[in-house]
């Protein structure tokens with residue numbers, strides 16, 4: 673048996689966020705750059721409150737801070753605006769406060785606008801929360817936001833999306849519907865990246881989110897978090913960890929994924945932590961490892977980390 677869960681409405685297209693009829697009195701959750709970039713005016717919100725202090729790799733304390741600051745305010749809806757970090761915080765706050773959630777990505781890769789997953793830092797470790805009630809009610813994907821995005825942010829987000837759809841295609845809990853979405857998403861992302869046609873990334877990222885959000889990522893993501901814990905960007909870590917994972921799993925996407933990583937020119941990564949300790953930590957990540965197509969032992973993990981480090 674399998675189930676598909678997605679926001680009850682998805683609005684897609686250049687200008688979709690500016691043209692949307694938002695409810696009055698929302699709480700906007702975003703990061704520092706939102707006002708100076710003119711994003712709040714672009715949305716034409718009425719009587720809104722704002723929290724614009726979401727940090728990269730946000731911690732669960734940020735969500736607790738927002739909840740204690742705004743829980744007695746009379747707001748109607750939570751709007752998340754920004755990269756995956758802002759959306760993960762906004763979804764979690766909306767879920768905890770039982771408010772309607774509207775998600776608007778400004779970078780394209782996490783797929784967070786359509787998934788039931790929120791990734792937050794708990795005690796210095798990246799932790800993913802999964803709950804059907806975390807999923808947003810409305811997702812608005814507006815490719816206008818990609819204009820002016822630094823190349824480095826675009827490539828880190830896009831490789832995350834490539835990793836998500838290709839890992840999810842191979843996932844043990846994939847089904848015909850998610851496989852269809854994930855394969856289509858990879859085709860779109862690959863062509864967008866190799867032809868520098870970045871506006872197409874918004875579509876590839878959305879379809880990836882719908883695909884992996886209804887199956888799961890696997891070994892590549894499990895391996896990446898120990899690097900993120902040492903400050904390496906999510907996408908940058910995945911460029912290497914998903915490559916190694918695809919090789920280990922004999923994934924049909926291995927060569928194509930490697931080609932994209934090479935084209936985007938990601939620098940090498942290195943883990944300072946002891947590999948044995950890192951492997952122990954990764955082994956606890958059952959959400960990702962149990963869905964991997966092949967069983968992964970501690971020895972396999974150490975070998976994979978050694979390979980990535982070299």
Ligand SMILES: [Zn+2]
Nearest residue numbers: 832836893906
């Ligand atoms: Zn990811």
